Amino acid sequence: MGGFFGVASKRDCVLELFYGVDYHSHLGTRRGGMAAYGNGEFCRAIHNIENAPFRTKFERDVDEMRGNLGIGCISDYEPQPLLIQSHHGSFAIVTVGKINNEEELLKKVFEEGHSHFQEMSGGKINATELVASLICKKGTLIEGIRYAQETVNGSLTLLLMTKDGIYAARDRYGRTPIVVGKKEDAYCVSFENSAYINLGYEAYKELGPGEIDLITPEGVEQLVAPGKEMKICSFLWVYYGYPTSSYEGVNVEEMRYKCGSMLAKRDGDSVHPDIVAGVPDSGIAHAIGYSNESGIPYARPFIKYTPTWPRSFMPTSQSQRNLIAKMKLIPVQSLIEDKKLLLIDDSIVRGTQLRETTEFLYKSGAKEVHVRPACPPLVYGCKFLNFSRSKSDLDLITRRIIQQEEGENCPAEVLAEYADPDSCRYAKMVEEIRRIQNFTTLRFHRLDDLIASIGIDPCKVCTYCFNGKE
DSSP states (O other): OEEEEEEEESSOOHHHHHHHHHTTGGGOSSEEEEEEEETTEEEEEEEEOSSSOHHHHHHHHHHHOOOSEEEEEEESSSOOOEEEEETTEEEEEEEEEEETTHHHHHHHHHHTTOOOOOBOGGGOBOHHHHHHHHHTTSSSHHHHHHHHHHHOSEEEEEEEEETTEEEEEOOTTOSSOOEEEEETTEEEEESSGGGSGGGTOEEEEEOOTTOEEEEETTEEEEEEOOOSOOOEETHIIIIISOTTOEETTEEHHHHHHHHHHHHHHHHTTSOOOSEEEEOTTTTHHHHHHHHHHHOOOBOOSEEEOOSSOOOTTOSSOHHHHHHHHHHHEEEOHHHHTTOEEEEEOSOOSSSHHHHHHHHHHHHTTOSEEEEOOSSOOOOSOOSSOOOOOOSSGGGSHHHHHHHHHHOSSOOHHHHHHHTOTTSHHHHHHHHHHHHHHTOSEEOOOOHHHHHHHHOSOGGGEEOHHHHOOO
16 A cells, blocks of 8 residues: 655645655555655655654655655555656656556567666566656656556556646546645645645545546646546555545544444344453454444453554564564453453454464453454455555465365355355354454454445445455
8 A cells, every 4th residue: 555645835845745744654664755846856755664654764854855846655665756757847756556467568668669667676666667657658648647547457546746736646446545635825635634634724625536637836627537437445444544534525433433333233132242342553443333332341451552663564574563563462451351352353364463462362361352353354355456465365364264165276156155244155264264263253344234334335335355346
């Protein structure tokens, strides 16, 4: 994943750009960058943020950079923004998305005369550089952006800054968001609408799927109208979105309360825990919703220690991430010992961290640990966003269990049964996860309940990772 922020102001915008990008730190863990345009020239800074927050790495740059136009990003992967010189003139660009047909596009670009790309570690190229090369194949920036979005298999949302303003282009199926904020002397463009609230902006508009706008200090001009078909990622509400953010008019925190409430309604009188707890931080709001609906007290039987461990998924090594996640949770013994706990996490992906959390609760004296993931089982690896470091579907605990039952080549129709909460295969899979993870009981959020808790037209929400339907 990743997040971005841009400012078009009548005054110097670098400080606002700095804080706006920093508000996206929950969306990425590896690289941060800012680019600005002012006094007839571009300037840029990119830093590694794997071992230190964005803020600490860019404080000196804020003092040195100047400009009334600026874009920046937090990224899980490639360094951004890139500065490109082309027949369109110079521009800076940041992207969020996933390119599944990268090799095919590279081959096409080379065959049509592009001579080289900068190679990153591991032999990969910078995906944003590839997008820039696609844009430069066309006669205008608008034609180029549309060509890139239509050519990329996956998803592509971007900001592109020239000396004249910032082009904001939302993915053609709206899988990720773009919002615009306004105040007296400036406009901003952001992935998260919560990023501009404390900077004095008010909501101006949310771009539709495939929409392209030009943002200048004077206003916002729609260059390409939005399309009718939308497939915004449901996982934005479940996990990635910051609690104060909203997408398509639906607030993340409020959605999570509804999600927890529906989990409680499904449980009814079937379990009798002493307390409800959320795995910090992504399960907390869901747990509050469950507690409010069920009347079972909400408590925090373990606390996340964040001063020196800001992110559990910071290192590239999975084993190191697991260790850090374990190090961060400190038990409150009196709230665990001899207690029956109902624990809500945002999801179960590999299952490693939640299993270790459960073991840590039992060792701390818990009598029972009931688990309620706030989304359905992840049965299909995401094709549209880099929301997981998983390299294979077999990284998913569901797929490992399915392979044990069905062999390596499970037919699509059988796989679909494992995603159906009313099927025998689904029930068997859930029971096996419960057994492996050593939960007292396990009940996943149903997909129909998840859609209802989001509350927008089901046709507009992407649920591929849960049911395999594009």
